[in-house]
Amino acid sequence: MHDDKKPEILGSGGSPANGDPLRERPTLKTIAFMTGLGITTVSRALKDAPDIGADTKERVRMVARQLGYQPNRAGVRLRTGKTNVIALVLSVEEEVMGLTSNLVFGISEILNETSYHLVVTPHSNSRDPMVPIRYILDTGSADGVIISRIEPNDPRARLLTERGVPFATHGRSDMGLVHPYHDFDNETFAREAVERLAARGRKRIAILMPPSQLTFYAHTRAGFLAGLKATGAEEIALTGVSIDSRLKVIRDACEALMRQPDAPDGFISCSGNSSIAVIAGIEAAGKKLGTDIEMVSKQSSAILNWIRPEIITMNEDIRLAGRELAKAVIGGIGGADPKTLQSISSPSWSQPF
DSSP: OOOOSSOOOOOOOOOOBBBBTSSSOOOOHHHHHHHOOOHHHHHHHHHTTTTTTHHHHHHHHHHHHHTOOOOHHHHHHHHHHOOOOOEEEEEEEGSSTTHHHHHHHHHHHHHHHHEEEEEEEETTTSSHHHHHHHHHHHEEEEEEEEEEEEOTOOHHHHHHHHTOOOOEEEEEOOOOOOOOEEEHHHHHHHHHHHHHHHHHHEEEEEEEOOTSSSSHHHHHHHHHHHHHHHTTTTEEEOOOOTTTHHHHHHHHHHHHHHSSSTSEEEESOOOOOHHHHHHHHHHHHHHTTTTTBBEEESSSSSOOEEEEHHSSEEEHHHHHHHHHHHHHHHHHTOOOOOGGGGEEEEEEESOOO
């Protein structure tokens, strides 16, 4: 992403505007003045034209970066019909444990090498998720869209497909559409989590699941049940809460569960953020983590390893997901076969098995 510092900007005549070098937006003419090249050459270099030499392109791009140059999107759209914008539609609830920032960083790492800019379109899970999608479609404000929190039959993916707008999803759908996506192998995570607990002698296992309407709930549930079957462990049901529940609700539910006579001796959490509330509930019930109960948690940063090293942690690389999603949506804009724009990342455990 671009540096937030404001560089000195030359006026359109090649000298400071009205004696103030900070106020005017840099243009192609500004870059041409700074590099000693013609405006046409600068424009073609920024567009990666094949007849412009690599050294010239690098010099132009370096000056453009230093000046904080960005093309006039209205002008680009008039000339090409494109916005050079990728819209990331993200729920405000996803700003936990660095999820949003890591996703944005990953996407930006790819887009920084292209002419595309990232625009984050936030929405709340409590509102109609179709609203931001309809806005993007009705205004033509993006060339491609990235969406998350995918459902098996996701109306956003269907509408984007019907309208012919390239998109990529963070997660898979199950609706017969072949579209670009990047997903995490939650089925393998849940199965291996059970196996790791069973290897430590834990046989009564509870799990804090994703919301049931999301696709990765089904994947996680399938892996969990497969792990129980393979190890002979049993499920101690945790009902009425999910990783989307308020932290106090999760804490209270886990405390109540741990006070039962058949309390679990193993626990799996599908969210690093929610794990804090799970731990609070376990300890409120007078149980000791690592002794009375072992815990496995997914995380997107290493914070749990620092604050509670006794937890078995599995890392989901959200920055990698951002990079893969950016590649997928750019590939879709370029007309690539959607089947070639699908990827799944595997669990990465902090501790050896």
